[in-house]
Amino acid sequence: MKRIIPLLVCLFVYYGTAFAQSFSKTLKETPGMVSYTFRNQFAKDVPGTLDKIKAMGVTNMEMSNLFGKQASEIRTWLDERGMRCTSYGVNYDDLANKMExxxxxxxxxxxxYVRVAWIPHKGAMDLAGIQKAAADFNKxxxxxxxxxxxxxxHNHGYEFQPHEKGTLFDVLMKETKPEYVSYEMDILWVFFPGQDPAALLKKYPKRFKLMHLKDLKKGVEGNLSGGTxxxxxxxxxxxxxxxxxxxKAARKSSIEFFYIEDESSSAEQQVPQSIAYLKTI
Known part of the structure; x- marks a missing residue:
């Protein structure tokens, strides 16, 4: 009995600590933040904006911009605050011409992770555009x-143009090599063009590594434009x-990091609401 009691205490401490550190029943860690959410604040004051985000309990960043600073400067500010950057967003031209x-x-x-969120195109996305993007993505x-x-x-909605028995997004998945090309699901930009984010995760459980958590105002009707x-x-x-x-579907997928992204002018008020809501799921 004397040996069992210390063992029970150790198990309680271990599992109690693990439970205390769990963000919610579905998310082990507090979601990260996409810097674009606070783009206007970052443009004026990078360290101060990181302080605001850290005060919300968020320590993981996806930097979609360097805001005129050196990457090493931002890394120093992150380190000083016990924060980290797990994903870095760049544009298509950067990858094509400024890879180093x-x-x-x-x-x-x-x-x-290095993320790109837009395929340059004019008008509706077509098969040729998707196939060129797939070849570029492999490279x-x-x-x-x-x-x-x-x-x-990072999908943006226009990739879901119907094609044969699926969509152009299916073509993109088929023609990109899993060993070189992964995906970040932006759930708003899956839902907006009429798709089901949960179903897409189940269809491609191993291809998505990151996720943008967003929500679309009630009453808004979607389309394939890639813009709202x-x-x-x-x-x-x-x-x-x-x-x-x-x-629930994400738990069974290969997603490693989740990030909150809120592009609205009310992001400072809405992000704390979003964090509180995620804790209830």
Missing amino acids: TVIQNAKALGAK FGEQLHNSGLTFVY PPDNDVALGTGQINLPAVL
Whole structure:
């Protein structure tokens, strides 16, 4: 009995600590934040904005911009606050023509993932555009892989044009190499063009590594344009997307990091609401 009691105490401490550190029943860690959420604040004061985000309990950043600073500067500010950058967002041209700079910045930030969120195109996306992007993504992904980084593409809605028995997004998945190309699911930009984020996760459980948590204002109708006014972003749990279903599917996928993104002018008020809501799921 004397031996059993200390063992029970150790188990209680271990599992009690693990439970205390769990953010919610569906998310082990507090979600990260996409810097674009606070783009206007970051443009004026990077360290001060990081302080605001840290005060919300968020320590993981996806930097979608360097805001005129050096990557090494931002890394120093993150380190000083016990924060980290796990994903670095760049544009298509950077990957095509400035790969060495992208790699240097990503490593300086400490990021694991390099993300692009837009395929240049005019009018509706077509098969030729998707096939060219797939070939480019394989090339970008191999270069990043060889430097110890992982390439991810962030969907934006226009990729879901119907094609044969599926969509152009299915073509993109089929023609990109899993060893070099992964994906970041933006759930709003899956839902907006009429798709089901949970179903897409179940269809491709191993391809998605990152997720943007967003919600779409009730009453807003979607389309395949890849665009909607920023103020159609609302606090999580107050819009149209079934977040519990999405997160349940995400638990069975290969997603490593979740990030809150709120593009609206009310982000400072809505983000705390979103964090509080996620804790209830």
